[in-house]
Amino acid sequence: MNWASFYAVISGVNRHSTGIGRVWLSVLFIFRILVLVVAAESVWGDEKSGFTCNTQQPGCNSVCYDHFFPISHIRLWALQLILVSTPALLVAMHVAHRRHIDKKLYKLSGRANPKDLEQIKTQKMKIAGALWWTYIISLFFRIIFEVTFMYLFYMIYPGYKMIRLVKCDSYPCPNTVDCFVSRPTEKTVFTVFMLAVSGICILLNIAEVVFLVGKACSRHLSNAGDSTMGAWITQKLCSY
């Protein structure tokens, strides 16, 4: 299992997404996963071997590294990307379930020829009804995971900036010892980049929620055009 197979799994969801959802997926793959794999991983590659402390004391280096970097940025980002992409599978599962039900209905009604069954497989489902709710829930989970990870990042590494020097006095280091982080500026650049793209993804998700809610409202208003409630709402909106 690697990013390539993950990519294969997630890009299957693309078909049932809205336009904004597809843009979000492209941003995720190109500006986050691809940048993580081809660039960021090599920046953090020597983070432990390049972490130098001004002491000969054995063990001090390891202890100080562990104290200041409880979990590496790279691992946090990998977790974030996996958790943020997974709600999209809710939608894929719902679509698969609906198709399974449709197939059963077709078979019961006697239209069990392979052409009709093929048509079910290739048909693109409209985001309405129960699927709409699944989609909205998956969007909310995405937003929650993104925000949670950004908050976690801020808690573990306050300020988003990678410092050059940390002062460590954990046992077995004698007194306070200067420890130097490897490539702090490059790490800061990539941290800011990944956070900015994460922010863009949150905005895209919010836009998609607003779009779906707006579409659902307009659908209800046009469907309820005959009913008194719908007419009342339409009249109220028009009066503004």
Added chain:
Amino acid sequence: MSWVALYTQLGGVNKHSTSLGKIWLSVLFIFRITILVLAAESVWRDEQADFTCNTQQPGCKNVCYDHFFPVSHIRLWCLQLIFVSTPALLVAMHVAYRKSGDKRHIIAASRSGGDDKTRQVDLETLKRRRLSITGPLWWTYTCSLLFRLIFEAGFMFAFYFVYDGFQMPRLVKCEQWPCPNKVDCFISRPTEKTIFTIFMVVSSAICMVLNVAELAYLITKALMRCSTGISKRRTSGHVATDKSLLQNKTNQMLLSSVTDSSSNKTAYVLPSFPNELFLTGGLLYRPTVLSKSPNSATIVGQRSDVKE
């Protein structure tokens, strides 16, 4: 997920590019991405491990390396290649959007009449068809070219600004804390790094030249198309010699006489393109067949591929 995935994505864009665009894509993949992955990455692999400073002071090497190399060449090139490749996806998205619209029309049209086989053939043709770069697609393509140029120029400027030129020095003098006084630090493989830097800069410049040429070509073609369209309209006058002009007139007549129901030919519903599109050289739809449904007059036409 790696450069291979990006290559697969962009390879699909190739179909809808101009010839210059295809050359640009090849230069990008062969002379930049492949060289980066196969050669440059191994040159820069030991950049920090072999960065040696003339001092025993712990931390001095780290600090001096960070001071002289805020962002490594390799990472800058990776980001540059990712940013420069992405505008091409705008074009791919536009084409996909157009094709999905066309698909919906074919399916809707075949539902109102026509057999399954014709629909399948039509859908297959639609999948393989190359769209001509006219109308809104021209604007998307031109915008993507402009973005490419901006990103290329931006990154080259950033490179020059961060590294004060394109040459890698052998020795740097560092006096950052905690280094005692001034310390000599030696960079690993400076000549090899200089060669690869110049190579990548030259490839980048060639790509910029190709983009500028492609932009000029598209603008020239668009101007020629406009002038041909204008001159045709002028010379034809009231007599519609152009097939599409004649067709437009007949369509308008049909619209005005709703209750006439003489024809029973197969109908395809046209998308709502403005009439002007029919007059330009790069037509997508050349209306030839007219038909009417019993309840309303519909302007219809036969789909045909029009190459640039």
